Amino acid sequence: MTIASFMPPNRTLMGPGPSDVSERVLSAMARPTLGHLDPAFVGMMDEVKLLLQMAFQTKNELTFAVSAPGSAGMECCFANLVECGDKVIICQNGVFGGRMKENVERMGGTAIMVMDDWGTAVDPQKLEEALVAHPDAALVAFVHAETSTGAQSDAKTLVELAHSHGCLTIVDAVTSLAGSPLKVDEWGIDAIYSGSQKCLSAPPGLSPVSFNQRAAEKIRNRGSRVQSWFLDLNLVMGYWGGEGKRAYHHTAPVNCLYGLHESLVIVQEEGLENSWARHQKNHLALRAGLQEMGIGFLVPEQDRLPQLNTVYIPDGVDDALVRTRLLNEFDLEIGAGLGALAGKVWRIGLMGHASNQKNVDYCLKSLQAVLDS
Amino acid sequence: MTIASFMPPNRTLMGPGPSDVSERVLSAMARPTLGHLDPAFVGMMDEVKLLLQMAFQTKNELTFAVSAPGSAGMECCFANLVECGDKVIICQNGVFGGRMKENVERMGGTAIMVMDDWGTAVDPQKLEEALVAHPDAALVAFVHAETSTGAQSDAKTLVELAHSHGCLTIVDAVTSLAGSPLKVDEWGIDAIYSGSQKCLSAPPGLSPVSFNQRAAEKIRNRGSRVQSWFLDLNLVMGYWGGEGKRAYHHTAPVNCLYGLHESLVIVQEEGLENSWARHQKNHLALRAGLQEMGIGFLVPEQDRLPQLNTVYIPDGVDDALVRTRLLNEFDLEIGAGLGALAGKVWRIGLMGHASNQKNVDYCLKSLQAVLDS
Numbered sequence: 019m020t021i022a023s024f025m026p027p028n029r030t031l032m033g034p035g036p037s038d039v040s041e042r043v044l045s046a047m048a049r050p051t052l053g054h055l056d057p058a059f060v061g062m063m064d065e066v067k068l069l070l071q072m073a074f075q076t077k078n079e080l081t082f083a084v085s086a087p088g089s090a091g092m093e094c095c096f097a098n099l100v101e102c103g104d105k106v107i108i109c110q111n112g113v114f115g116g117r118m119k120e121n122v123e124r125m126g127g128t129a130i131m132v133m134d135d136w137g138t139a140v141d142p143q144k145l146e147e148a149l150v151a152h153p154d155a156a157l158v159a160f161v162h163a164e165t166s167t168g169a170q171s172d173a174k175t176l177v178e179l180a181h182s183h184g185c186l187t188i189v190d191a192v193t194s195l196a197g198s199p200l201k202v203d204e205w206g207i208d209a210i211y212s213g214s215q216k217c218l219s220a221p222p223g224l225s226p227v228s229f230n231q232r233a234a235e236k237i238r239n240r241g242s243r244v245q246s247w248f249l250d251l252n253l254v255m256g257y258w259g260g261e262g263k264r265a266y267h268h269t270a271p272v273n274c275l276y277g278l279h280e281s282l283v284i285v286q287e288e289g290l291e292n293s294w295a296r297h298q299k300n301h302l303a304l305r306a307g308l309q310e311m312g313i314g315f316l317v318p319e320q321d322r323l324p325q326l327n328t329v330y331i332p333d334g335v336d337d338a339l340v341r342t343r344l345l346n347e348f349d350l351e352i353g354a355g356l357g358a359l360a361g362k363v364w365r366i367g368l369m370g371h372a373s374n375q376k377n378v379d380y381c382l383k384s385l386q387a388v389l390d391s
Numbered sequence: 392m393t394i395a396s397f398m399p400p401n402r403t404l405m406g407p408g409p410s411d412v413s414e415r416v417l418s419a420m421a422r423p424t425l426g427h428l429d430p431a432f433v434g435m436m437d438e439v440k441l442l443l444q445m446a447f448q449t450k451n452e453l454t455f456a457v458s459a460p461g462s463a464g465m466e467c468c469f470a471n472l473v474e475c476g477d478k479v480i481i482c483q484n485g486v487f488g489g490r491m492k493e494n495v496e497r498m499g500g501t502a503i504m505v506m507d508d509w510g511t512a513v514d515p516q517k518l519e520e521a522l523v524a525h526p527d528a529a530l531v532a533f534v535h536a537e538t539s540t541g542a543q544s545d546a547k548t549l550v551e552l553a554h555s556h557g558c559l560t561i562v563d564a565v566t567s568l569a570g571s572p573l574k575v576d577e578w579g580i581d582a583i584y585s586g587s588q589k590c591l592s593a594p595p596g597l598s599p600v601s602f603n604q605r606a607a608e609k610i611r612n613r614g615s616r617v618q619s620w621f622l623d624l625n626l627v628m629g630y631w632g633g634e635g636k637r638a639y640h641h642t643a644p645v646n647c648l649y650g651l652h653e654s655l656v657i658v659q660e661e662g663l664e665n666s667w668a669r670h671q672k673n674h675l676a677l678r679a680g681l682q683e684m685g686i687g688f689l690v691p692e693q694d695r696l697p698q699l700n701t702v703y704i705p706d707g708v709d710d711a712l713v714r715t716r717l718l719n720e721f722d723l724e725i726g727a728g729l730g731a732l733a734g735k736v737w738r739i740g741l742m743g744h745a746s747n748q749k750n751v752d753y754c755l756k757s758l759q760a761v762l763d764s
Contacts, residue, residue, distance in 0.1 A: 019441060019445070019659075020659070021438045021441065021442060021655075021656055021659060022656065023415075023419065023652075023653055023656055024419070024422075024435045024438070024649060024652050024653070024656075025422065026422050026423050026424075026425050026431055026432070026435075026649070027423075027425070027431055028423045029423065029425060029426065029429065031424065031425075031426060033426055035642065036424050036425075036426060036427065036642065036645060038424070039423070039424040039646075042396075044420075044421040044422070044423070044424075044646075045421060046396065046397070047417075047420045047421050047646055048417040048418060048420050048421035049397075049398065049399050049417070050399050050400075050401045050402065050412070050417070051399075051404065051409050051411070051412040051417075051588075051594050051595075052399050052400070052402060052404075052409075053402065053404060053406055053409060053724045054409065054595065056402065056718070056724065057718075058399055058400055059399070062397045062399075065394045065397065068392060068394065069394060072392070085459055085460055085463075085596065086458055086459035086460075086463060086621070086644075087458055087459075087641050087642050087643070087644060088641070088642065089620070089621045089640075089641035089642075090458075090459060090463075090621045090641075093619060093620060093621045097619075117620065120620045121620055123616075124616055124617070124618050124619065124620055125618075213642065215424075215642060221424050221644065221645055221646040221647070222424075222427065222642040222643065222644050222645055222646075223458065223596060223644025223645075223646070223647050243496075243497055244497070245497050245498075245618045245619070246466060246470075246497065246618070246619060247462070247466055247490065247493045247494055247497055248459070248462045248463045248466045266729070267462075268460050268461070268462035268463075269408065269409065269460045269461065269462075269586065269588060269595040270460070270595065271459075271460060271594065271595050271596030271644075271647065272409060272594055272595055272596075273412075273417075273420055273594040273595075273596070273647075273650070274594070274596050274644065274646075274647060276397060276399070277646070279396075279397050280396055280397070282394075283394055283395065283396055283397075286392075286393070286394060345429070345430075351426045351429065356639070
């Protein structure tokens with residue numbers, strides 16, 4: 019066996035993430051590795067925190083990047099906030115609500131499921147009924163931007179409802195962060211997680227998270243230890259904490275954090291609201307082109323995420339063949355449907371660096387070419 | 392607030408890891424990101440598996456990289472192999488044995504601690520006594536190469552003892568992999584974890600692991616679900632599994648895996664045994680120089696790790712000041728002592744790409760210059 023260096027093809031990434039990573043971010047990944055306790059590195063971590071506070075629109079002190087992908091960010095929120103016996107209301111309208119249920123149950127909690135159709139927003143009315151029916155619930159969790167369907171839910175309203183019944187909230191913002199309006203403090207979100215590889219366009223491997231005072235308080239006052247040592251915020255806080263003193267917990271993924279830092283500097287340069295507006299503009303351009311081709315959207319217009327366009331596969335078209343041809347002939351990746359939507363939809367991402375007019379045109383032209391031949 | 396791109400200083404990393412990353416590996420990190428289900432990426436994952444089998448000296452099918460740092464690799468082993476109520480014998484001779492205890496207890500297991508002095512190898516005699524005293528123990532765990540002390544233990548003997556009493560074994564090889572002899576199959580190790588940032592000299596963020604058939608069997612036949620969704624091997628196997636079919640589990644840290652792949656290609660080019668020999672040779676050169684300076688080793692000669700040299704700080708020398716001066720004046724990082732050894736020792740790493748004559752000379756010369764002035 020002799021294995022050579024790996025030279026990946028240069029794809030255009032228009033699936034549900036990872037999205038295209040810019041040359042600037044890729045270059046940052048290749049800068050010299052520092053020790054994870056080096057003062058220069060620790061200074062960069064402080065900047066990552068400030069930049070994430072900007073992206074999340076929060077002043078939360080406990081804002082940092084979990085040293086693992088978004089799924090670990092999700093687990094970090096549930097492992098720290100759920101204790102054995104806790105009742106958690108989960109609003110599910112796609113794949114990732116189901117993963118929340120898995121998390122709650124593995125923490126020894128009870129998940130109360132509030133179900134909505136895939137492709138629709140979470141119905142606040144149903145959440146309210148569940149809150150009334152379960153006055154002993156401790157937490158409400160939902161997905162702000164469902165990566166499996168492209169639907170966004172009204173986070174502000176859902177959080178208000180949860181709070182009015184004394185529940186803390188955990189919000190999945192994996193696909194929304196930096197791609198569409200998300201205001202952690204204004205909306206009162208207690209705990210939130212995202213991913214580096216969606217609208218931030220950094221490589222996958224990090225999960226930005228943020229916890230407000232109420233959530234941090236609950237974590238500090240747990241009656242039992244967090245099940246995970248790696249994700250225990252009582253320990254992680256000592257490393258990412260704001261007191262200038264860094265206690266060794268685990269070895270941070272140094273070069274990945276360079277990439278995340280650079281991607282956040284780029285968001286800051288563009289301006290967060292300008293980034294949201296750009297995602298919306300390119301979504302409208304893609305939508306117009308798809309409509310001309312007779313391709314319709316899964317999600318009702320008012321609930322559509324601009325950064326993730328889930329569209330029906332035209333009748334008689336071979337899902338896998340089209341995606342394979344796009345990949346092989348055009349180096350273009352679009353996403354398949356997940357779960358019940360497999361074979362029925364495509365998920366076309368316009369996320370972060372990949373959300374631009376050139377990609378919109380290229381996607382429309384390539385898809386048309388494949389469908390025509 | 393306006394934050395600029397981060398330009399790290401160019402350090403020489405001779406602490407306990409991360410070690411210096413070569414230009415080849417850094418360049419690999421900066422290659423275009425692929426989708427985590429792209430056939431080209433999946434092919435690279437297959438190669439990473441083959442290369443890790445080479446580095447671990449194993450044919451284990453279940454050999455892959457956990458998508459997070461070494462601490463998560465440790466947790467992956469314990470979370471999957473320990474069930475509530477299991478009794479686990481842990482041989483502790485440094486910091487990381489203590490972390491194993493934390494893991495066992497958080498999984499609901501009972502940790503039976505077998506203590507040895509920091510800086511010495513694990514005493515097989517004590518393990519045997521513990522095995523006799525606890526015939527109901529299910530697992531034995533120990534650290535092959537203690538990163539906190541630089542001591543190596545006789546993994547082969549310890550595993551034989553565990554097996555002769557019907558226990559499975561979990562071995563921490565974070566610092567040994569590719570730096571000193573490690574033979575997973577020959578020694579019969581059941582579950583093992585390591586880190587990307589030590590003697591492989593890839594950036595931190597990934598944890599190579601390997602499980603033999605007996606371990607995989609135990610995981611498949613668990614009576615309870617693994618506490619962690621992210622680390623549940625019953626799910627992860629579907630993504631890294633050998634059957635050619637990849638089920639989406641989580642988004643792999645694509646660019647980090649490019650870096651790990653390249654670092655393993657480099658090990659393969661050099662030859663694993665040549666890499667071990669190089670680590671030994673440079674250790675001897677460093678030792679000779681330190682002895683001339685009157686600096687002694689914590690660990691008895693026969694138990695010393697060549698890749699991690701833990702030495703006593705000379706009397707009257709200010710630990711922190713010396714390390715700070717080395718960093719600021721020479722861009723040279725060496726490691727502090729941990730726990731009870733804080734302020735008493737330095738840990739000088741000669742790991743992976745950083746294990747070379749030039750670094751040995753530079754470290755000796757720089758240290759002498761600081762101590763002299």
